Amino acid sequence: MENFRYIDDIATLSLDKKACIGCGMCATVCPHQIFEIQEKKANIMDFDACMECGACAQNCPTGAISVTPGVGCASYIIANWLYRLTKKKVNSVCC
């Protein structure tokens, strides 16, 4: 995904190295390959490539990773804003 970069310094991803057991699940599931296991610990190699999908946190057996997962979709976010304003369910064109 070298050709596609999104906004820097904004992802909610964080890694607690003390809790990490180096199992490598995060490196396996991350669709942007931002983790690498070095000296039996996960390392975030490319923080700004994170799209907050939550795969790493979901599959971390020790809860060492936290991220606020969600759908990076404007029309979904708008539908949510409208829902909060009107309490009426708004269909989003998103999946």
Added chain:
Amino acid sequence: MEPYVNGFVETPAGLVPRVRTTLLGSDIRETIVTRIGFGRSDFKVIPGLYCVGNPTPQSPVLVTANYKLTFDAVRKELGGLNVWILVADTRGINVWCAAGKDLFSTEEMIISVRSARLDEIISHREIILPQLGAPGVAAHKVRKGCGFKVIYGPIRAEDLPRFFKRGNKTDEAMRMVSFPIKDRAVLIPVEIFLLSKLLAITALASFVLSGFGPDFFSFSAAWTRGLGAVCATIFGILSGCAVVPLALNKLPWREFWPKGALTGAVAGIICALLFSGTLGYLESTALVLWTIAVSSYLAMNFTGSTPYTSPSGVESEMRRGIPIQAGTALLAITLWMIAPFTG
């Protein structure tokens, strides 16, 4: 019987449908219709266990979603292989989106394995999940819940044959998402089609608003000016829903709303030039502004179709983009409405 089923395999848990690994004319027609935007919400495969070839208890088990296009994408890559396919009930939604909605989930995996009685049919204890299902599934909890170990397979179904050849192991390329131009192009028809109702309403409003002028209401102005306004809206839609996705990585800026504003400005100027014979200076400016606003807004909405935009990023760009889009649209409508009084 569904047309994609071409036989059955006997197992200790009953007959399991065997599916074709080639797509029929009907499959392709259904795919095209779905890609255009009809019947999208009801395009499901019945959940449960299927297979291709002549699988044995040792054969691998692939798990997928019950969206028909997903199911087709998987089975058409499995020619010549003997594989079980466990279709989870994701309510007709693809793997990635279902994982984000907690439909392709840990619980669903456990339920699917149990209800297919996989432990009676399969001698090993592994299931292969598409990597893009990982946001919804905790592999370690699936194992605890049903005894099956989750192996994350490739992101793209087309990599499955290579994955099997490597002894059920992915390589780095299989684990990395990509967004090539063909993946972006197939999204365009449905994005545009979903706007057709909104376009009809906007067109009607354009004709009505364009008729107001010094003579209170003029049908000829409604027609000539209205055409310009409708053209600007269509150009804005094409710019935001087609040009931006196609040229996504060639356009400047990382945020989407300015990308759309830029292509919208170009589209708007072309539109204004087309109508330069009938429209004045103020009206031309209004058309360009309107096209920019429409294109920028729709480009921003394309964030939802990409595999690299974070929700935090999208929300922050919306806070910058929406006020500008709204202001531009309002200015466009104001200029458009006062133009007949200034001639």
